[in-house]
Amino acid sequence: MKPVGRFGVAVGFVLLSGSGYFAVSRPGVPPEAIQSSVIHRPELIERAWRLPVATTFKTEITWQSNSSRCGPASVANTLRSLGEQKTTETQVLEGTGKCWTGICFMGLTLDELADVARAKTRRRITVLRNLTGEEFREHMKRSNDPGRRYIINFARETIFGAGVGHFSPIGGYLEAEDLVFVLDVNERYKPWLIQRQLLFSAMDTLDGDKKRGLLIIEDN
Structure with a gap:
């Protein structure tokens, strides 16, 4: 990742004196920005958790x-939802040569994450970029299909006004409300709902010289 993605991670690495490892610090998003930018209403979240994929x-x-x-956390959660065995970050990364220090230096690109997923499952892995808004909507409809899973790569800054590139699984789509259920793997955010067009805008951003996009994991 570059500019918003890799660069944002790179400048956040801090060498801890005497510790022998790097800690990662990304630009913070105020709690009020999280609450005001996405939807955590209990009744809607409860409905979203009842969607077929969620x-x-x-x-x-x-x-x-x-x-x-x-x-890696997104892939691990997604594979577990499909009943596969390699369901931890460590298991997902094992043997891939990625993030071997415990930290994914410079982050992973969408293509790199696809390679990690391909190394851990025999299911078909597809990377989608440069979607139109209508194409994105059609894929969100299909995110309710139990035979496939979507992981989205998006820029937090577009949604929250701060933050960098991020991955999370999609739990499904409340079509009547035009809301996408994002299963955020960051505990601080927890799963949330968001207007489809806003999520599309956050995905339709550059990570280096390529657009962010969707990773699909589905039966062959």
Whole structure:
């Protein structure tokens, strides 16, 4: 990742004196921005958890272990929802050569995350970029199909006014309300609902010289 993605992570690495490892610090999003930008209304969240794909996550999200590992955490949660065995960040990353220090230095791009997923499942992995708003809407409708899973790569700044690139699984789509259910793997945010067009705008941003987009995991 670059500009908003990789650069934002890179400038956040702080060498802890005498500790022997790096900690990751990303630009903070105020709690009030989280509350005002997305929807956490209990009755809507409860309905969203009853969507066909969301139910496979069993209302349980394993949070990312640090702010650089949202991609591996998203894959781990998604594979678990599909009943596969490699369901932890460590298991997902094992043997891939990625994030071997415990931190994904510079973050992972959408293509890199797709390679990680391909190494851990025999299901078909597809990367989608440069979607139109209408194409994105059609995919959100299909996010309720239990035979497929979507992971979205989006820029937090577009939604919250601060933050950098992020990955999370999509739990489904409340079509009547035009709301997408994002299963945020960051414990601070927790799962939330958002107007489809705003989420599309956050996805339709550059990560280096490529657009962000969607990762699909589905049966062959």
